[in-house]
Amino acid sequence: MLSPSYRLFYEQPVHAVRAQGCWIEDADGRRYLDAYNNVPVAGHCHPRIGAAMAAQGGVINTHTRYLTEHPVLLAERLLATLPETIGKVVLTNSGSEANDLAIRISRMVTGRRGVIVTDCAYHGTSDLLQGMSPVTGLPLGPDVYAIAMPLEPAGPEQFAALVEDAIARMEADGVLPAALLVDTIFGSDGAIADPTGFLAGGVDAIRAAGGLFIADEVQPGFGRTGTGMWGFARHGVVPDMVTTGKPMGNGQPVAALLLRDELASEFARHQRYFNTFGGSSVSCAAALATLDVIEDEGLIDNAARIGRHLMAGLAPVIAASPLLTGLRGAGLFIGVQTASGEIAAAIVNALRRDGVLIGAAGRGNAALKIRPPLVIAMAEADRLVAAFAKAVGDVENSNL
Amino acid sequence: MLSPSYRLFYEQPVHAVRAQGCWIEDADGRRYLDAYNNVPVAGHCHPRIGAAMAAQGGVINTHTRYLTEHPVLLAERLLATLPETIGKVVLTNSGSEANDLAIRISRMVTGRRGVIVTDCAYHGTSDLLQGMSPVTGLPLGPDVYAIAMPLEPAGPEQFAALVEDAIARMEADGVLPAALLVDTIFGSDGAIADPTGFLAGGVDAIRAAGGLFIADEVQPGFGRTGTGMWGFARHGVVPDMVTTGKPMGNGQPVAALLLRDELASEFARHQRYFNTFGGSSVSCAAALATLDVIEDEGLIDNAARIGRHLMAGLAPVIAASPLLTGLRGAGLFIGVQTASGEIAAAIVNALRRDGVLIGAAGRGNAALKIRPPLVIAMAEADRLVAAFAKAVGDVENSNL
Known part of the structure; x- marks a missing residue:
């Protein structure tokens, strides 16, 4: 059982x-x-997405060790919705796998370990991410620092001060900041949407300290916030890395990490990444059909x-x-x-x-x-x- | 791109x-x-599996926060193929997610950190598992110890000695053994199948030292070794935890951790586990149809x-x-x-x-x-x- x-x-x-x-x-x-489920973004059992998956499943469903068109088409479609500094894609099966890889890359590229999250954050199920998901009640992982997220932020200065305080705490422990990782709708913190722009203060603060900004778009992404595809845009910020997952295939396990070209290049100089199912043809077909439905409907x-x-x-x-x-x-x-x-x-x-x-x-x-x-x-x-x-x-x- | x-x-x-x-x-x-792909275990684009997925996708495709029949049916089908001491199931999207959780559980339940792997092992893409996958060329993670896997093992005594040596090395570092994690066909070590039974020596050794045995069946499982559903059976051993993934849905991202009841209970006393897509209806339908095809064909x-x-x-x-x-x-x-x-x-x-x-x-x-x-x-x-x-x-x- x-x-x-x-x-x-x-x-x-x-x-x-x-x-x-x-x-x-x-x-x-x-x-x-x-009025709860954010995975079936196009509605439960959308026939067009089901048909796209079934059609693809009858032709080929394979992985990214062969040249196939679907992952490339999907990468282009996703990148077209993002600021032009974000030019590379890695496909995974879940938001957890995408966030886990984003943290690995941020630590490898910066050569630092410190990660800042909000105090009711949820970022995924992996061992690494459980330590960055204090809403679960589990202790913070090594080199992870939480900020006390206000339900009604005063503005960018206040959010900057919170991030700067976390940086000061980690530096007092001899840890340097690698990344600020936030869900841009602060979903598990209780949906903290306003004032728009408050997030920018924290993004400036992490960058001033040499760290990266990772936008966890697993919940706000794919149009949920009603102002474009991604939640970060409401705050006038451009992330270094963006992750998405839940809504991406309307229920099919498919997710992605989208990142700046230089970060992708630097990571690839040191490590390869292969994900057996990540970018498989049927998963990509589901994601492409979901993008079509979001647009056409x-x-x-x-x-x-x-x-x-x-x-x-x-x-x-x-x-x-x-x-x-x-x-x-x-x-x-x-x-x-x-x-x-x-x-x-x-x-x-x-x-x-x-x-x-x-x-x-x-x-x-x-x-x-x-x-x-x-x-x-x-x-x-x-x-x-x-x-x-x-x-x-x-x-x-x-x-x- | x-x-x-x-x-x-x-x-x-x-x-x-x-x-x-x-x-x-x-x-x-x-x-x-x-002659390479172990994911499409029933053959590429098997029509019966595609039809099962399409049919389910038209009815409901949801998660394990609601009562649904598919994850329960799948759990029962999987458990019926396993020794009776293994009585609980957690469904995930990839073998990586299953192995990552298995290690977390082994460490939580034993209160120890040490993990033993073979020196060309591959166990997954997560941050935790990259440190347990020396075939990638990346350094071993904290508290991870590798054994030099012989291509032609002499027998259980030799394998026991290798595991005992790793335990001695970790204990010299003040680390106690939590688990021995091996792919039971040693696929990335080069397919080390014989002599049957050699693995038993290592399993006895890890248990004598208070650790658990995790069988990574992502490659050997689902009938590939030709002697039943699981590779560990060739060695006459019963694992504490079993993970599977690649072949489980014939290409659909679906995977599982199967574990002893007491381990599942002890983990659940301390932590919950929710995986958004893990156990979703269409993924379960794919896995159930794959099991049907393996049996019927x-x-x-x-x-x-x-x-x-x-x-x-x-x-x-x-x-x-x-x-x-x-x-x-x-x-x-x-x-x-x-x-x-x-x-x-x-x-x-x-x-x-x-x-x-x-x-x-x-x-x-x-x-x-x-x-x-x-x-x-x-x-x-x-x-x-x-x-x-x-x-x-x-x-x-x-x-x-």
Whole structure:
């Protein structure tokens, strides 16, 4: 059987048997509005992506030791969405593999070890990344330093000061900074989107100290924030390396590290990198079809439009409830601050009973995380807001 | 474009555009007999596996935070092939992710750090595993010790002595042994299959010192050695943990860690583990269909039968050539020792020119690696042997 290290969502787990668009159906035929899953960015079981995978799977599905067109086409498509200083791609199977490689490269190229992350960060499952994912409750790894992420940053100066403080702490330990690694929507910190531009202070600070800036776009990337493909652009910064994963193949395990040419060259002078499945033909076909759907169905605009509508709908609920203390977000990544993890869990479970799926994150799991597939329609957003208001009312009236 | 850290096979890379069964076709319509790829274990583009993935992709493709049937079915199918002491499963996307987690668990459960690997081992791409993959030329990681793997082990006593020596070296450094991690066909060491049972000495030695035995079955597993599903069984040993990956989904990124119940319980007392794509429905469907094909098409028996035929056909070529010094293997994992890496490369490239794909591995890349999909037919094996004899003759007649 599955290992006991697995954990299901919700007091009453959802036994999911079918899914389409923004809807998941359980074994009893009950339908749930999915306002949580950021992997099926184009909607669950998108037929065009499935067809692209099936077609490719009948022709060839091989690796990057042979010349094949798919990884090259995918690399070009991804790079066309990025600042021109970022010119090289490595394909992997998961955001974890991409982040793990980004850290290795940052340490090799700088000849330094220090890495700065936020104090509720999550960057992946590997041994290396568990030590850079304090939200898991595990201790920080060697040479990893965390900054206390404010839920409402004052601006670039404050974020710069936080990064400078981490650099000072590591240098006091005799460690030099290799990289600042942040999720540019600060998803597991509770969705800290504003003020736009605050991140730039930290990016300047790490570079002034000789380190690199790695943008973990596994959560904000692929259009979720509604202002282009990547979350970092909202802050007016250009990363040295960018990682992506979850939404990239709409469910297919495919991910990427995108990096500056000089970093790729310097790494390649010392090490090679081969990933058996990374860049395999079917995974690339899934990613290419996902990019097509995002473009052809206008999903970035939809994320912006529905995200604004959701924020406008949620704002009065939050203003009226003593249980809720803040509303943050960009596009279809929305965080609602509650007074405690217990309150957040109660709202999450009340919504689940009412057929709407969301989650919780941040310090003490006190922030609600609303992150539907980017295809969500206006009527579905209205359903979400109505259910949210009802769930908050129910929890207010309970004895919690 | 793709990072310069990528490396293509062969002096003249193969531009692969189509593949079926044991054949890869290039952009000019030339067909190559694939005697190298261990990922498409059921043959390239197996229609039944493609159909299973496409069907599942149209219904639901989600993760293990919801109750879904596929990961549970897959766990049960895998566990039914393993000794009963191994009762728990964690699903990942790659053998690297599975090995990385196995090492983490071994260190957490034992409270120790020391890991023993062979001196041409390859265990994966993560930061942690690069330090356990000396075949890459990278330095060993902290607390990692390598044993000098003999190409023709004398027996269990000799292998025990090698492991005991590594334990003594680490203990002299104040490090206690957590695990012995070996690929049970020693693929990147050059395919060291015999004498069966030699591995047992090392397994006894690591356990006597309080460490665990992790069988890396990414290469030998899923029937390749022709004597059951797993390579460790040839040595009469029962691992504490087993990892698999490459062949598991016939090309789909899916992998697994299978472990003793007590280890899974102890790990789960301290840490949770979630892998976004690991255990997703389509990946599980691919793995279940691959298991079906292995069973229904009798691929393990085919590996044994064709493997014996290949070994019998290659033996006289090897006996007759001054360039070749050994023939090793089990089932369809065959290693041919050559006198040098240059000779091995010359034979690999001569075969590629003649339309047959193999590779090289081992110390100095001097061992030829022959590892066709398990569906290879007798006539294809005969084609391989004839081409091999011709390539060896060509290299003998060259000025190398």
